[in-house]
Amino acid sequence: MAKRIIILFLITTCSIFADTKVLFIGDSLTEGYGIAKEKAYPYLLRDILEKKYSKKIEVINGSVSGSTTASGASRLKWFLRSKPEVLILALGANDGLRGIDLTSSKKNLAAIISMAKSKDMKVILAGMYMPPNYGRDYTKKFRDMFVELKKEYSVTLIPFLLEGVAAKKALNLSDGIHPNELGHKKMAENLLPYFRSL
Structure with missing residues (x-):
């Protein structure tokens, strides 16, 4: 009986304190353009999750300013070497702003999702809106592209990454596009409900 209790304790302890690696593939919005790295929403979200669930979260931020869906797809393999369990896919904004053919954008996002799912990763897709x-x-x-991907690949969809942040002067840098520290805090809060099953 005592041996069984010890085994159960060890299993429970490992589950609670096991590291969870979360990979973010995005653009300047996720990289944290214009603010300190640790103030970007991926790291703020990590801090909230670690406090809430008493679980160690390792953030791998593979986001680069100016990234398109094509450039994100091309660098995914490199980050998969770290064996992350969760992917936050936050690409597409630059495709839209550049007027890139959405057929190509959707194909690139689908390729990223497929590659991640082939590694048994949970995928959370962050949607965007165009002006x-x-x-x-x-x-x-x-x-609609993001909604279609959610249905076709059974991924979790955040309808709008900048919900409550976009077009709010107090939450953005002077360029009116990139979130400031307060904006990133709001983004982290927006993502929190999607991690309940982590």
Whole structure:
């Protein structure tokens, strides 16, 4: 009986304190453009999760300013060497801003998702919206692209990464595009509900 209790204790302890590696593949919004690295939302989210769940979270931030879905797909393999268990995929904004063919963007995102799922990773896809000046048709197709990927690949979708942050002067840098420290705090809070099953 005592031996069984010890084994159960060890299993429980390992589960609670085991490291969880979370890989972020994104652009300047996830890299933390214009602010200190540790103030970017991936690291703020880590701090919240570690405190909430008493679990060690290792953040691998593979985000680079200016990244498109194509450049993100090309560098994913390198980061998979670290054997992360969770992927936060936050790409597409630069594709949209550059008017890249959405068929190509969707194909690249699908390739990233497929590669991650082949490694048994949980995938959380962060959606984005395009400004209305890009036209009703393009903005709708852009938004729908993320919904289609969610359905086709059974991934978790965050409808809009910048929910409650976009267009709010107090939460963005002077460029009006990139979140400031307060904006990144709000983004981390936005993502928290999607990690309940971590």
